Amino acid sequence: MANSYLEDLFGLQGQVAVVIGGTGVLGGALAEGLGGAGAKVVVAGGNQQRGKACVKRIVDAGGQALFLSVDVSQRQSIEELLAAALKQCGQVDMLVNCAGVNSASSYVDASDADWQRVIDINLTGTHWGCQIFGAHMAAHGGGSILNIGSVTSHLPLSRVFAYSASKAAVVSLTQNVAREFAPDGVRVNALCPGFFPAEQNRAILDETRTASIMSQTPMARFGEPEELIGATLLLLSKKAGSFITGAAYYVDGGFTAMRF
Numbered sequence: 490m491a492n493s494y495l496e497d498l499f500g501l502q503g504q505v506a507v508v509i510g511g512t513g514v515l516g517g518a519l520a521e522g523l524g525g526a527g528a529k530v531v532v533a534g535g536n537q538q539r540g541k542a543c544v545k546r547i548v549d550a551g552g553q554a555l556f557l558s559v560d561v562s563q564r565q566s567i568e569e570l571l572a573a574a575l576k577q578c579g580q581v582d583m584l585v586n587c588a589g590v591n592s593a594s595s596y597v598d599a600s601d602a603d604w605q606r607v608i609d610i611n612l613t614g615t616h617w618g619c620q621i622f623g624a625h626m627a628a629h630g631g632g633s634i635l636n637i638g639s640v641t642s643h644l645p646l647s648r649v650f651a652y653s654a655s656k657a658a659v660v661s662l663t664q665n666v667a668r669e670f671a672p673d674g675v676r677v678n679a680l681c682p683g684f685f686p687a688e689q690n691r692a693i694l695d696e697t698r699t700a701s702i703m704s705q706t707p708m709a710r711f712g713e714p715e716e717l718i719g720a721t722l723l724l725l726s727k728k729a730g731s732f733i734t735g736a737a738y739y740v741d742g743g744f745t746a747m748r749f
């Protein structure tokens with residue numbers, strides 16, 4: 490950062506951020522943003538090729554990053570990720586829980602397997618990330634966690650029943666864990682994006698649904714992943730975000746503000 494005032498407020502020099510789901514479209518953009526603000530970034534996920542491509546983008550831009558694999562549907566895998574991040578980086582100051590999956594169908598056709606997969610990855614994986622990394626941060630002087638909700642944390646969306654339930658629960662979990670860890674200097678917030686075309690929602694954003702979303706979005710467009718970086722830096726940075734915990738911050742072109 491060129492401006493020292495902004496660097497003091499938002500800069501992440503000397504800190505380590507683990508971005509679970511940094512292999513994805515939004516997680517990759519957040520990882521690049523954190524790297525650009527000076528953090529050493531652990532890009533974590535299941536897709537090594539995408540993870541390493543994200544690492545390369547951060548390093549090419551002058552930052553520091555490495556890839557570590559993790560499967561958030563396995564508690565032990567998240568424990569191993571923390572251990573590996575500590576071994577490679579010596580410390581972990583920030584965690585972004587950005588792994589996620591989606592599934593769409595009519596309610597009566599929603600299969601148990603799909604329901605369980607979405608809840609396991611979106612909710613239980615986020616819970617394990619908070620519990621495992623949060624306990625470490627609490628025991629080592631504090632830190633900051635950012636969970637990824639959605640506009641459907643606030644309003645249920647049609648055809649994505651498990652997804653809507655999982656993201657509403659992510660905000661409830663965020664608030665509850667924020668209270669739990671506040672005495673130990675660990676802040677926990679949720680970033681709730683509107684609609685950003687990515688892998689997990691490509692099949693869901695058909696023409697009809699896109700038209701409906703646009704009609705309910707005052708800015709009448711999809712978001713660009715980079716448009717999530719400013720709010721991410723605010724919520725994660727020690728100084729700019731120092732009194733923010735338990736918050737759910739919507740970056741959605743006005744979708745959740747819209748009422749007919």
Ligand SMILES: NC(=O)c1ccc[n+]([C@@H]2O[C@H](COP(=O)([O-])OP(=O)(O)OC[C@H]3O[C@@H](n4cnc5c(N)ncnc54)[C@H](O)[C@@H]3O)[C@@H](O)[C@H]2O)c1
Binds near residue numbers: 509559610638
């Ligand atoms: N794109 C949007 O419009 C939007 C809106 C609101 C919230 N979100 C949320 O943002 C997050 C990122 O999604 P995205 O849109 O970038 O989608 P994406 O599909 O590009 O990224 C999701 C990432 O999660 C990873 N992942 C899935 N299962 C995993 C597992 N078991 N272990 C580890 N990693 C796993 C995937 O490999 C992928 O890299 C998700 O939580 C999603 O629900 C997205």
